[in-house]
Amino acid sequence: MPNWGMAVDLDRCTGCGACVTACHAENNISTVGAEQASRGRAKHWIRVERYWEGDFPDVSLKFRPVLCQQCDNAPCEPVCPTYASHHTQDGLNAQVYNRCIGTRYCANACPYNVRFFDFFNPSWDKPLHLQLNPDVSLREVGVMEKCTFCVQRIKAATIEAKATEQELKDGDLQTACAQACPSRALVFGDLNDPESDVSRLSRSPRGSKLLEDLGTKPKVTYLSKQA
Amino acid sequence: MKAVYGLYADGHAAQQAVNRLRAAGLGDAQITILSAQPMEDFEFGHIDKRSWMWWIACGGGLIGMATGFSLTWLTETSWPINVGGLPIYAWWPNLIIIFELTMLGAILATVTSLVASAGLGRSRGLYDPEVSDGAILVGVEDPAADKVGDFRQALESPSGARVKTI
Amino acid sequence: MTHPAHQQINRDLLRPLMQTSWRFYALVALPAALVVAGLVSWFTQMFFGFGISGIRWPIFWGFYVTNFVFWIGISHAGTLISAILRLVNAGWRRPVTRCAEVITVFALMIGAMFPIIHLGRPWLAFWLFPYPSERLIWPNFRSPLVWDFFAINTYLTGSLLFLYLPIIPDFAVARDHATGLRRRIYAALALGWRGTPRQWHRLETAMQIMAIAIIPVAVSVHTIVSFDFSMAPVPMWQTTIFGPYFVAGAIFSGIAALLLAMAALRKILHLEAYLHPVHFENLGKLLLVMALLWGYFVFNERLVTYYGNGPAEMAVFWRTQRESFAPLYWTMVICNFVLPLSLMGIKRFRTITGCVIASIGVVIGMWLERFLIIVPALGHKYLPYSYGIYRPQPVEIIITAATFGAMILLYALFSKLVPIISMWELKAGDHPPADLIPPATEEHPLGELRL
Numbered sequence: 001m002p003n004w005g006m007a008v009d010l011d012r013c014t015g016c017g018a019c020v021t022a023c024h025a026e027n028n029i030s031t032v033g034a035e036q037a038s039r040g041r042a043k044h045w046i047r048v049e050r051y052w053e054g055d056f057p058d059v060s061l062k063f064r065p066v067l068c069q070q071c072d073n074a075p076c077e078p079v080c081p082t083y084a085s086h087h088t089q090d091g092l093n094a095q096v097y098n099r100c101i102g103t104r105y106c107a108n109a110c111p112y113n114v115r116f117f118d119f120f121n122p123s124w125d126k127p128l129h130l131q132l133n134p135d136v137s138l139r140e141v142g143v144m145e146k147c148t149f150c151v152q153r154i155k156a157a158t159i160e161a162k163a164t165e166q167e168l169k170d171g172d173l174q175t176a177c178a179q180a181c182p183s184r185a186l187v188f189g190d191l192n193d194p195e196s197d198v199s200r201l202s203r204s205p206r207g208s209k210l211l212e213d214l215g216t217k218p219k220v221t222y223l224s225k226q227a
Numbered sequence: 228m229k230a231v232y233g234l235y236a237d238g239h240a241a242q243q244a245v246n247r248l249r250a251a252g253l254g255d256a257q258i259t260i261l262s263a264q265p266m267e268d269f270e271f272g273h274i275d276k277r278s279w280m281w282w283i284a285c286g287g288g289l290i291g292m293a294t295g296f297s298l299t300w301l302t303e304t305s306w307p308i309n310v311g312g313l314p315i316y317a318w319w320p321n322l323i324i325i326f327e328l329t330m331l332g333a334i335l336a337t338v339t340s341l342v343a344s345a346g347l348g349r350s351r352g353l354y355d356p357e358v359s360d361g362a363i364l365v366g367v368e369d370p371a372a373d374k375v376g377d378f379r380q381a382l383e384s385p386s387g388a389r390v391k392t393i
Numbered sequence: 394m395t396h397p398a399h400q401q402i403n404r405d406l407l408r409p410l411m412q413t414s415w416r417f418y419a420l421v422a423l424p425a426a427l428v429v430a431g432l433v434s435w436f437t438q439m440f441f442g443f444g445i446s447g448i449r450w451p452i453f454w455g456f457y458v459t460n461f462v463f464w465i466g467i468s469h470a471g472t473l474i475s476a477i478l479r480l481v482n483a484g485w486r487r488p489v490t491r492c493a494e495v496i497t498v499f500a501l502m503i504g505a506m507f508p509i510i511h512l513g514r515p516w517l518a519f520w521l522f523p524y525p526s527e528r529l530i531w532p533n534f535r536s537p538l539v540w541d542f543f544a545i546n547t548y549l550t551g552s553l554l555f556l557y558l559p560i561i562p563d564f565a566v567a568r569d570h571a572t573g574l575r576r577r578i579y580a581a582l583a584l585g586w587r588g589t590p591r592q593w594h595r596l597e598t599a600m601q602i603m604a605i606a607i608i609p610v611a612v613s614v615h616t617i618v619s620f621d622f623s624m625a626p627v628p629m630w631q632t633t634i635f636g637p638y639f640v641a642g643a644i645f646s647g648i649a650a651l652l653l654a655m656a657a658l659r660k661i662l663h664l665e666a667y668l669h670p671v672h673f674e675n676l677g678k679l680l681l682v683m684a685l686l687w688g689y690f691v692f693n694e695r696l697v698t699y700y701g702n703g704p705a706e707m708a709v710f711w712r713t714q715r716e717s718f719a720p721l722y723w724t725m726v727i728c729n730f731v732l733p734l735s736l737m738g739i740k741r742f743r744t745i746t747g748c749v750i751a752s753i754g755v756v757i758g759m760w761l762e763r764f765l766i767i768v769p770a771l772g773h774k775y776l777p778y779s780y781g782i783y784r785p786q787p788v789e790i791i792i793t794a795a796t797f798g799a800m801i802l803l804y805a806l807f808s809k810l811v812p813i814i815s816m817w818e819l820k821a822g823d824h825p826p827a828d829l830i831p832p833a834t835e836e837h838p839l840g841e842l843r844l
Contacts, residue, residue, distance in 0.1 A: 113774060361403075
C-alpha cells in the first residue's frame with residue numbers, strides 16, 4: 001500500500017506561482033474575482049506564502065508553498081460530523097464533497113489553513129469553461145474543498161498500472177503542482193518506497209515539517225533554504 | 228346513578244368525609260378524591276403512593292445505555308473509517324453518546340410511566356369543575372343502589388358539605 | 394411569604410389567557426417583524442449562497458456560532474432554578490419555575506436553529522441523525538458536532554417534558570374556565586387530568602426524577618458545546634477549562650435572562666402580588682455569585698495562558714486584551730463583572746431595577762464573551778500569512794436581532810396561552826393557616842395536622 005507524501009525544497013522555490021496556476025487548472029478551482037478575493041474567499045489549494053525579512057535595503061524574501069499536509073493525525077478528520085473528511089489507506093486525507101454539509105469545523109481545526117469553503121457556486125468566464133478537467137467534479141456552494149494530492153491522477157495511474165500488470169514506478173505519477181514546477185522544488189511520491197525521491201528528500205538533514213510540534217504528523221517535508 | 232359526591236372547602240372536611248365513607252364499608256380504591264393541588268398535609272393525600280417509577284426510570288436508563296453502546300459499536304466497527312488516527316472504537320467520545328442516550332432513556336421511561344400510571348389521555352371518571360376553584364371532591368362512582376343512602380349520609384356529615392348526585 | 398387566595402390566584406393567572414388587549418398586539422408587532430426579517434435573510438443566504446455573510450478564510454465561524462453558544466447558554470436558566478431549587482426544596486422558587494423553564498425551551502429552540510443556519514448545505518442537516526442509509530454511512534460519533542446533536546436533542550426533549558408535565562394540572566383549570574374551541578384545546582392538552590392523589594403522586598415523582606436527570610444533561614450540553622472549540626488545535630481554544638467555564642457562563646447568562654423575563658412579566662401582567670422583590674433579591678444574589686465565578690474562570694484561563702507564553706497563544710491573548718478587540722473585551726469585563734458586582738453586591742442596589750440593569754449588562758457581556766472566544770482566535774492562528782479580519786454582514790446582524798425578537802415573541806405567545814406562574818405549585822406551597830393547627834401538647838409534640 002503506498003503512502004503518498006511530498007517534499008518541498010525551499011532553496012529551489014522561486015515563488016513563481018506556476019504550481020498555483022497548475023492546481024487551479026487541474027482541479028477545476030474557479031477564481032473568485034478581485035472583490036471576493038479581498039474579502040478572503042479565494043480558494044488556492046496550494047498557495048505560495050511570502051515573507052519579507054529585514055529592512056530596506058537589506059531585504060530578503062522567503063517563499064513557502066503551503067498545501068494540505070495530508071496529516072496522519074489530522075485534526076480536521078475527527079471533527080467532521082459526516083465523515084466527509086477522513087483518512088484513506090494510502091495516507092491521503094480525503095474530502096468527500098457529496099458528504100459535506102458545510103459545518104466548516106475542519107477548516108477551523110486545520111492549523112495550516114489549507115481548507116477552503118465554496119461561498120458561491122463556481123463560474124468560469126467563457127472560454128475558460130472549455131478547459132475544465134473532466135476527471136474532477138465541480139463543487140457546489142456550501143462544501144469544503146482542499147488539495148487532494150491530485151487523487152484523480154493517483155487513481156488513474158493506479159488503475160492503469162493494475163490493468164497493464166505493471167508496478168507504479170517513482171516518477172510515473174505526479175501531482176499537477178509538482179509537474180508544473182520549473183525548478184523542481186516540489187517532489188511527489190510514495191513514502192513507503194525507501195528509494196523514491198520523496199523518501200530520500202524527507203530523510204535530508206535540511207528537512208523539517210511545518211508546525212510539527214502540534215502533533216499533526218504532516219507528510220510534507222520542507223527542506224530549508226540555505227542561501 | 229353514576230356517582231354521588233360531596234364538595235368540601237378544606238382538607239379537614241374532606242378527611243372526615245373519607246373516614247366516614249371508609250366506615251360505611253368502602254375500600255380506598257372505591258373512593259374518588261379530587262383536588263386542585265396535592266394535599267400532602269392530610270392522610271387522604273397519601274393514598275396510592277407506592278410506585279415503580281424510580282425503577283422504571285432506571286430501567287429506561289439502562290435501555291438507553293444499551294442503545295447508545297450498540298449504536299456506536301455496531302456502526303463504527305461495521306464500517307471502520309480512520310479519522311485523525313483515533314481508534315476505530317474510541318471510548319472517550321463514544322461515552323458521550325452513551326451518556327446522552329442513557330439520560331434520554333430515563334426521561335422517556337419516566338414520562339411514559341407517568342402517562343400510563345396516572346391514566347392520562349383517557350378521559351373517564353367523575354369530575355366537577357368546582358374542583359379547579361379550590362373545592363375538594365370526595366365521592367363514590369357507580370355506587371350500589373342500596374348503599375346510596377349510607378354514602379349520602381357519610382358525605383353530608385362534615386360541616387359545609389355540598390352533596391351532589393349525577 | 395403570602396400569596397393571594399385560591400380563587401384569586403386562578404383569576405389573576407388565567408386573566409392573560411382570557412383577555413387580550415391591543416397592547417398585546419403592539420408588544421408582539423416589532424418582534425414578529427424582526428423574526429420575519431430574519432427568515433427572509435436566511436432564505437436569501439440559502440438562495441444567493443453563503444458568501445453574502447461575513448464568513449471568510451480563515452474565520453469560518455462568526456455571528457452564527459456566537460448566537461448558537463449564546464442561546465444554548467441562556468437555556469440553562471430553567472434547569473438551575475427549576476431542577477436544583479426543586480431538589481433542595483427552596484420554597485421561593487414556586488412562582489419562578491415556569492418562567493425559567495419557558496426560557497429554557499425557547500432559548501434551546503432558537504439556539505438549535507443555528508447549527509442548521511450556519512451550514513453550507515442546510516438541506517442536508519438530517520445527515521446528523523443516525524439512520525440506516527443506502528450509502529451505509531452513519532454520522533461520525535467521534536465528532537463534537539454529533540455530540541452536540543445528541544446532547545441538544547436530549548436536553549430539548551427533557552426540557553419540553555419538564556415544562557409540559559407540571560402545566561397539565563393548570564391546563565385542567567384553564568379547561569374548566571374556558572369556553573368553545575379554547576376549552577377543547579385545553580381539554581386535549583390537560584390529558585384528562587382530574588387530580589386524584591394517585592395522579593398527584595405520580596406527577597410529583599416524575600418531576601423529581603426529571604429534576605435529577607435534567608441537571609447532568611444540562612451540564613453535559615454546554616460542556617459539549619464547549620468541546621466544539623476545545624477539540625480544535627486553535628491557539629487559546631485547546632484548553633481544558635472550557636467545559637466548566639462555559640457551563641458557569643451559561644448559568645450566569647441564564648439567570649440574567651430569567652431576571653429580565655420576570656421583571657417584564659411582573660410589569661406587563663401585573664403580577665406584583667406573585668413576584669415579590671425578595672424573588673429578585675434572591676436571584677440577584679445568585680447573579681452575584683455567578684459573576685464572581687465567571688471572573689474566577691476568566692482569571693484562571695488568562696493567567697495560565699500568560700505564564701505559558703506560547704507565541705501563538707500570546708498573540709491571540711494580546712489581540713483581545715490590548716489590540717483590535719480591546720474595546721469589546723473591556724466592555725465585556727465591565728458588563729459581566731464590574732456592573733453585576735457593584736449592583737448586586739450592595740444591598741441598596743439589589744432592587745428590581747438594579748437587577749434589570751445588571752441583567753441587561755450580563756446579557757450583552759455574555760454575547761460579547763462568546764464572540765471574543767471565537768473570532769479573535771480564528772483570525773490569528775499559527776501561520777501569519779493566513780491571518781484575517783472578520784466583518785459581519787447585514788444578513789448576520791439581522792438574523793442575530795431576529796433571535797431576540799423570536800425569544801420575545803415566543804415568550805409573549807406562551808404567556809398568552811398558558812399561565813406563566815404555576816398555579817398548583819403556588820397553592821401547594823401554602824400550608825394550612827396556623828389557627829387550624831392545634832397547639833403542641835405533651836402527647837403530640839408536633840401538634841396534630843391530621844384529624
